[in-house]
Amino acid sequence: MASLAKAYPNAHCELNYSNPLELLVATILSARCTDQRVNLVTAKLFKKYRSAADYARVPLPELEQDIRTTGFYRNKARSLKGCGQALVERHDGQVPNTMEALTQLDGVGRKTANVVLGNAFHLNYGVVVDTHVARLAQRLGLTQEKDPEKIEQALMALVPQTQWTQFSHWLIWHGRRRCTARKPDCRGCELRALCPRIGVTTPI
DNA sequence: ATCCCGAGGG
């Protein structure tokens, strides 16, 4: 973990947002999509949609077109509109700050909820297990589990609670920059010394 | 287990 801290001292959430609602929306859009593309879409989106009520009242086809290039746009549009309606009806238009309330929102699972709790509310409720964290936890031999929730349990047991959110960012940054899915750069990897794959399944 | 879905890299 010290190696990661040294390699990525400035690791942080790379989605652009200025309030909890914007982070919730950006994170829902980020499913199977690069954060760079999400930021491209939200740059326009957040000027048009400024409150939960704006998502609640927009016609679905219009919202679909506004987010189309993030992929899965029909599902995501339904989720965003459903979230907007739920926030207006049950949460006074505000984004809730508990796992229970967040995961009841349309299209919000533990991963998305942990992103919102950890970054918008600065609560270390859990570890964000996305595609990068899951892949790196496997490669680094931190767990053999494949189910995201079990991976999260394993990582929470390994890392002090005060670092859960930061630890997620370290793995995500490392996964994007070095330990990529298709072609990991093992030569320049900061974690060579402690990676079980070096010299085994991955040469050089 | 399968579906949703566009965009970019190799």
Place this chain on the structure above:
DNA sequence: CCCTCTGGAT
């Protein structure tokens, strides 16, 4: 062409 990108619902 195939795989991957800060997943979640059925």
